[in-house]
Amino acid sequence: EAGVAQSPRYKIIEKRQSVAFWCNPISGHATLYWYQQILGQGPKLLIQFQNNGVVDDSQLPKDRFSAERLKGVDSTLKIQPAKLEDSAVYLCASGPGLAADTQYFGPGTRLTVL
Amino acid sequence: DQQVKQNSPSLSVQEGRISILNCDYTNSMFDYFLWYKKYPAEGPTFLISISSIKDKNEDGRFTVFLNKSAKHLSLHIVPSQPGDSAVYFCAAVPTSGTYKYIFGTGTRLKVLA
Numbered sequence: 637e638a639g640v641a642q643s644p645r646y647k648i649i650e651k652r653q654s655v656a657f658w659c660n661p662i663s664g665h666a667t668l669y670w671y672q673q674i675l676g677q678g679p680k681l682l683i684q685f686q687n688n689g690v691v692d693d694s695q696l697p698k699d700r701f702s703a704e705r706l707k708g709v710d711s712t713l714k715i716q717p718a719k720l721e722d723s724a725v726y727l728c729a730s731g732p733g734l735a736a737d738t739q740y741f742g743p744g745t746r747l748t749v750l
Numbered sequence: 751d752q753q754v755k756q757n758s759p760s761l762s763v764q765e766g767r768i769s770i771l772n773c774d775y776t777n778s779m780f781d782y783f784l785w786y787k788k789y790p791a792e793g794p795t796f797l798i799s800i801s802s803i804k805d806k807n808e809d810g811r812f813t814v815f816l817n818k819s820a821k822h823l824s825l826h827i828v829p830s831q832p833g834d835s836a837v838y839f840c841a842a843v844p845t846s847g848t849y850k851y852i853f854g855t856g857t858r859l860k861v862l863a
Contacts, residue, residue: 640793669851678754678839678853679794692848727793736782736843739851741793 638662640742642728648748654716657745661709661730667691668705669739670713671727679727685711686734718749753777754842756854764862769827771857773840776821780842784851785814785825788837797838798825830861 641660649655661668666687671679682701684692687708696703700719705711715722725746729739755774763769773783781802786794800807800814800823807814813826827834837858841851 676855678841678855679851680853681850684848684850692850729793734849736845736849738784738796738799741786741795743791743793 640728640730640740642726642742642745644745645743646746646748648750649718650750651720652717654714655718655747656712656714657726657728657747659711659713659728659742661711661728662740664732665730665740666708666733667731667739668711669729669731670703670711671729673725673727673744675724682713691734715747718747720749723747723749752855753780754840754852754854756838756840756857758857759855760858760860762860762862763830765832766829769825769830769834769859769861771825771827771838771840771859773823773825773854774821775823775842775852777842777844777852778821779844779846780852781845782843783814783816783823784841784843785812786839786841786853787834788839788856794839827859830859832861832863835859835861 668685670682673679682696683703685705703713725744727744728742731737731739784799785797788794816823837856839856840854
């Protein structure tokens with residue numbers, strides 16, 4: 637079974653530029669999550685989708701971050717414009733359903749904002 | 751407001767000995783807990799979980815203990831192996847609402863050969 641795929645793996649941009657990350661979850665997984673992990677901290681949930689609907693986006697900085705999950709499969713997370721404090725690893729995870737089931741994580745995208 | 755705390759940023763253990771990683775939480779609404787292991791440049795991988803109706807769950811060399819009254823859980827690895835060297839995160843989940851995972855800050859375990 638293929639795992640969660642993410643691209644790109646690394647991205648370096650200057651502040652005020654835009655950036656987008658892509659995630660392909662495990663086939664059949666209804667729930668998809670985007671996390672931000674700042675160095676020295678644990679992953680923090682940004683947004684959670686159930687199929688193509690948003691379940692929780694309470695910690696998403698909506699003035700600059702946006703995410704979509706078209707057709708309930710792939711998802712993209714966008715930052716526009718980026719700030720220095722957005723430097724982090726962005727992790728995508730998927731799970732079978734909306735429950736305390738195990739979440740399966742992708743390798744992440746390391747973003748550096750200069 | 752750190753609801754899940756891992757107060758030891760790092761831990762070194764000799765190969766073959768026991769590793770004990772600790773996690774404390776503040777929210778009594780949490781009733782499902784997980785441990786994830788993370789290697790450099792990889793995403794976290796699930797290790798073991800425990801529901802609040804239990805006080806212990808075992809899987810091979812890994813055992814998780816839950817003390818609800820103290821709001822404390824621990825992960826025991828016996829015997830520790832060099833391949834266990836990684837960052838370990840605990841996560842807490844309220845089993846109502848959106849089942850959002852709240853992660854601790856992680857403990858870096860180094861198992862010395």
